[in-house]
Amino acid sequence: MDRESAGDIRFESIMVPVAEGERLHMKRIWREPAGPPVLMLHGAIENSRVFYSESGKRLGPWLARRGYDVYAADLRGRGGSLPHVSAVSRYGQTEAITQDIPAFMERIAAIRKGERQHWIAHSWGGVLMNSHLVRFPEHIPMVRSLTFFGTKRSIRAVNLQRIIQIGLFWNVIARIIVMRKGYLPASSVGFGLGSDDESRKSHLHCVTWAGRARWVDPDDGFDYGRAAGEVALPPALYLAAVGDACLGHPADVRRFMSESGHEGAPYLLLGKRHGNLHDYDHLSMVTHPDATSDHFPAVVRWIESH
Numbered sequence: 001m002d003r004e005s006a007g008d009i010r011f012e013s014i015m016v017p018v019a020e021g022e023r024l025h026m027k028r029i030w031r032e033p034a035g036p037p038v039l040m041l042h043g044a045i046e047n048s049r050v051f052y053s054e055s056g057k058r059l060g061p062w063l064a065r066r067g068y069d070v071y072a073a074d075l076r077g078r079g080g081s082l083p084h085v086s087a088v089s090r091y092g093q094t095e096a097i098t099q100d101i102p103a104f105m106e107r108i109a110a111i112r113k114g115e116r117q118h119w120i121a122h123s124w125g126g127v128l129m130n131s132h133l134v135r136f137p138e139h140i141p142m143v144r145s146l147t148f149f150g151t152k153r154s155i156r157a158v159n160l161q162r163i164i165q166i167g168l169f170w171n172v173i174a175r176i177i178v179m180r181k182g183y184l185p186a187s188s189v190g191f192g193l194g195s196d197d198e199s200r201k202s203h204l205h206c207v208t209w210a211g212r213a214r215w216v217d218p219d220d221g222f223d224y225g226r227a228a229g230e231v232a233l234p235p236a237l238y239l240a241a242v243g244d245a246c247l248g249h250p251a252d253v254r255r256f257m258s259e260s261g262h263e264g265a266p267y268l269l270l271g272k273r274h275g276n277l278h279d280y281d282h283l284s285m286v287t288h289p290d291a292t293s294d295h296f297p298a299v300v301r302w303i304e305s306h
Contacts, residue, residue: 006056009064013080014071018103019091025080026104027052029060029070036144036303037112038063039104040072043123043151044206045186045194047079048072050122050286059120059299062292066300069112073104075128078196085197087182092201093128093209094219101132105142116144118303119234122286123248124206126151130260131215133234134227145306146236147299150248150282153256155210157249165246171207178203215259228261236262237302239295242271243281266302270295 009031016024027048040051040060051072052060060070075096077085108117121129126148133140155166178184184198198206205218215225238257240250250269257263270280277294278284285291 006054006061009056009061011054014107015080015082016103016107018076018099021083022076023082024076024100024103025074025082026107027060027072027074027080029064029072030068031064032067033069035064035067035069036118037069037108037115038071038118038120038303039108040070041101041104041119041121041125041129042073042075042078043121043125044202045184045196045198046122047196048074049079049195050283051120057289059286059291059296062296063300068118068303071104071108073100075100077199085183085199087200089183089199090201091199092219093131093205094217096128096202097131097135097217101128102136102139105139109142114142116142118145118147118306119143120147120149120299121151122149123151123282127153127209127256130228130233130256131224134224134231134260135222137227137231140231140234143234145303146234147239147302148236148253149239149286150241150244150253151238151256152248152252153209153215153259154212155246155249155252156212156255157246157252159245161245162249166210170210174203175207225259228259231261233261235265235306236260237266237268237299238262239268239270239285239299241280241282241285242269242273243279244285245281247282268295268298 012028014026018024042050052058060072064070074081076091178200184203186194208218216223240253270276277290
């Protein structure tokens with residue numbers, strides 16, 4: 001475990017074995033080691049750095065300075081997880097749901113002696129978190145609250161940005177790249193869609209769900225949609241951004257809320273006309289420097305209420 005510090009907070013890299021030769025990475029960020037534990041999960045073609053910088057900026061360090069014990073997780077092959085995604089990677093979102101997330105949860109529980117956790121996700125990370133909880137409802141009591149930034153499962157918004165980013169890049173160009181490379185090197189091919197890579201299987205699973213397919217596991221047919229109607233997930237706060245025309249369109253976020261049994265849950269639409277400082281987009285809603293004084297306090301109030 002490597003430990004560092006940034007002013008008044010500390011950083012620690014934790015490696016979690018998950019399969020033969022594969023280890024997951026979590027960045028623990030804290031000032032008060034006994035503070036409420038928070039698990040943070042990134043979305044597709046991203047990694048945990050969406051939640052923190054080594055200089056102590058973004059949501060993770062901001063929460064740590066307010067007394068929370070933060071664990072920013074990297075899904076298999078992403079960020080600090082080893083080995084990195086490559087053409088030989090055989091895992092996808094099924095493994096993230098059934099293996100990675102419980103491995104993160106269990107390691108935090110071991111460190112914090114079973115204390116209940118708060119979960120925060122950006123984008124596709126929220127889909128994976130809800131999928132895990134509806135598939136393993138015995139884990140629901142371990143989670144106090146959920147907070148999702150720009151989380152949607154299916155993308156049905158109709159606009160130019162969707163045509164370019166999803167119709168052209170994600171569904172066509174990315175698929176051609178995956179066929180040639182054996183994985184999606186999103187961190188190097190450009191298009192400004194992400195900062196990390198995706199395995200062939202993970203990309204295929206995401207394409208399947210982001211279309212009009214039912215919420216059913218592409219590997220084993222587990223029906224998440226039906227299971228969601230049979231359980232009560234932890235209380236959730238959903239945030240969407242006015243400037244997010246595609247990757248987390250407000251209408252798509254609301255659809256996932258309903259699909260998860262969270263219809264009527266607290267929902268914040270971030271934009272100037274709603275009293276915010278900016279018309280945030282899919283990424284800036286979690287990375288903009290002004291978020292700490294704009295809508296992050298609402299997230300803390302939500303967590304504190306649970």
